[in-house]
Amino acid sequence: MTTPHMIHPARPLLLAFCVALLALPAAADDLANFKASFAEKGIAKLDRLDQSALQKACSDYAQRPLPAKLRAKLEKAELEAVKFPADGKYLGDWKEGEKIAQNGRGLQFSDDAKTANGGNCYACHQISATEIAFGNIGPSLAAYGKLRGGPTEALVRYTWTKLYSSHAVNACSVMPRYGAAGILSEQQMKDVMALLLDPQSPINQ
Numbered sequence: 001m002t003t004p005h006m007i008h009p010a011r012p013l014l015l016a017f018c019v020a021l022l023a024l025p026a027a028a029d030d031l032a033n034f035k036a037s038f039a040e041k042g043i044a045k046l047d048r049l050d051q052s053a054l055q056k057a058c059s060d061y062a063q064r065p066l067p068a069k070l071r072a073k074l075e076k077a078e079l080e081a082v083k084f085p086a087d088g089k090y091l092g093d094w095k096e097g098e099k100i101a102q103n104g105r106g107l108q109f110s111d112d113a114k115t116a117n118g119g120n121c122y123a124c125h126q127i128s129a130t131e132i133a134f135g136n137i138g139p140s141l142a143a144y145g146k147l148r149g150g151p152t153e154a155l156v157r158y159t160w161t162k163l164y165s166s167h168a169v170n171a172c173s174v175m176p177r178y179g180a181a182g183i184l185s186e187q188q189m190k191d192v193m194a195l196l197l198d199p200q201s202p203i204n205q
């Protein structure tokens with residue numbers, strides 16, 4: 001006989017079934033429902049919900065490991081599209097870089113198309129020791145250049161690539177693609193690079 005406080009033997013099975021359902025990739029219907037729950041406002045249009053092939057692949061594999069072959073293919077395509085500075089100069093002005101890292105404006109519905117975009121790096125990273133309001137979705141970038149042996153060519157190219165298209169380094173990264181998505185200009189990227197890599201930058205003191 002089953003008393004009300006006893007766990008019904010079918011419960012664990014039912015739970016496993018629900019978990020399996022959650023793990024399935026989002027169906028087209030779900031995407032349509034998702035889109036229907038958003039409205040366009042100001043410069044934020046609904047085409048932002050349209051996924052690139054890479055984003056689709058990352059959504060499909062959100063609950064299971066991305067196969068190594070697919071990962072390599074996605075990263076290769078992103079890597080081939082990275083534009084390095086034509087003048088060969090990677091480091092701008094770290095003071096401007098700090099302002100860009102601090103700035104979360106641009107691209108929001110309450111911004112207009114002329115608002116200069118910021119990088120909003122502090123939303124996810126610790127950077128300067130003097131800034132105590134930072135998020136930790138990404139690793140700490142405190143003393144970034146100093147800890148990695150200064151601005152060697154390899155480190156400079158790696159960091160530029162990561163900033164230009166984070167997905168070239170880690171296919172399903174949540175970090176914005178600052179160059180590829182046109183969020184930051186080449187000069188702004190150079191300024192942020194200087195904040196991270198210039199030996200004069202306060203983060204490397």
Ligand code: HEC
Binds near residue numbers: 175
């Ligand atoms: C939405 C969160 C997010 C934002 C915003 C963000 N990042 Fe990241 N970043 C990450 C995550 C997560 C990682 C590590 C995992 C990965 O590769 O995706 C990372 C990794 C990095 C790395 C590589 C670190 C290493 O040790 O290899 C650098 C450099 C970097 N970010 C710089 C920046 C800069 C500069 C900005 C602003 C222009 C920025 N990030 C904005 C999430 C973010």
